[in-house]
Amino acid sequence: MSKLSQVYEAQWYEASARERIAGLLDAKSFNEFFGPERRTMSPHLAQFDLTGAFDDGIVVGRGRLAGQEVFVAAQEGRFMGGAFGEVHGAKLLGLLRTARDGAGRGGPRAVLLLLDTGGVRLQEANAGELAISEIIHAIVQVRSAGIPVLALVGGRSGAFGGGGIITACCSRIIVSQHGRVSVSGPEVIETNKGVEEFDAKDRALVWRVCGARTRYLSGGTDRYVKGGIEDYREAAIALVKHAPPFALPTLTAEQQRLTERLRRFGDCRDAPEIWRKAGVPEPERIADIADDxxxxxxxxxxADHDAR
Structure with missing residues (x-):
């Protein structure tokens, strides 16, 4: 088996940021904006006796997806949980602004965000929070310019904190079974509200609340895939073609959908209650069944909608 075939057959959850890019894009089409020869390390981590990474945990560049040029950013969840710091955030922001400035002038067909993050890097909290706010603004500008932004989530760190908010701002969201999306992480909820409110060690609870299957069934994500890199590639190719326009009717429809969802399920205390009320068969077994x-x-x- 060739090395390229091995990349394509690899699982998204187990792959590194660079392996995900290699399998997602057309073969040998990726051009990294800040490669290993241009070290983009955080200047702050040494103050905390922490070892940095030459790319600060995020890879950004351009390539081709089914023959069309796209911009791509991939977070490395194995470095500091993919957390946003000053340099990390600046690289993603620069990618988005470059895409925005190229709209209508031969710019990218889409921007793909391979999110794998626990949120803001505590050692650079202020810079990380500022970066996330600027990234959200930039995503809105990119979408307003007619370029879809896709979020692909399925790594070890999920998409929590500011990463969860960024996910919700995208045109389309793709997840696999390992994907988790939430504004507040389980440990954050437990710390602030107590273990009685949310036990972060209860894996079943965490996956029921934040997990990909819950998000997909309720319309919080747009496509659920089996988890191979090739599965993500096929979904991205399909969804780039059908991203909704970023316009008032789109936002109005999404608001109406969320209002109706709250009306129907606002009194439910856990995901199985929602599935039972919605008529999903055997709601208690949702986490245990096979993907097929x-x-x-x-x-x-x-849940199927053209909003966001």
């Missing part, structure tokens, strides 16, 4: 079986389940009414 899961994908045959009808999503709750209103």
């Amino acid at each position: 079986t899961f994908l045959t389940i009808q999503r709750i009414e209103g």
Whole structure:
């Protein structure tokens, strides 16, 4: 088996940021903006006796997806949980602004964000928070310019904190079974509200609340895939073609959908209650069934949408 074939057959969850890019894009089409020869390390981590990474945990560049040029950013969840710091955030922001400035002048067909992050890097909290706010603004500008922004989530760190908010700002969201998306991470909720409110060690609870299957069934994500890099590639190719326009009717429809969802399920205390009320068969087994079986389940009414 060739090395390229091995990359394509690899699982998204187990792959590094660079392996995900290699399998997602057309073969040998990726051009990194800040390669190993241009070290983009955080200047702050040494103050905390922490070892940096030459790319500060994020890879940015351009390549081709099914023959079309795209910009791509991939977070490395194995470095500081993919957390946002000053340099990390600046690289992603620069990518988005470059895409925005190229709109209508031969710019990218889409921007792909391979998110794998626990949120803001505590050692650079102020810079990280500022970066996330600027990234959100830049995503809105990119989408307003007619360029879809896709979020691909399925790594070890999920998409938490500011990463969860960034995910929600994207045109389309792709997840696999290992994907988790939430504004507040389990440990954060437990620390602030107590273990009685949320036990971060209860894996079943965490996956019911933050997990990809819950997000997909309720419409919080747009495509659920089996988890191979090739599965993500196929989904990205399909969704780039059908990203919704970033306009008032789109936002109005999304607000109406969320209002209706709150009306129907606002009194539910846990995900199985929602699935039971929505008529999902055997709601208590959602986390245990195979992907093929899961994908045959009808999503709750209103989950398929052209919003965001």
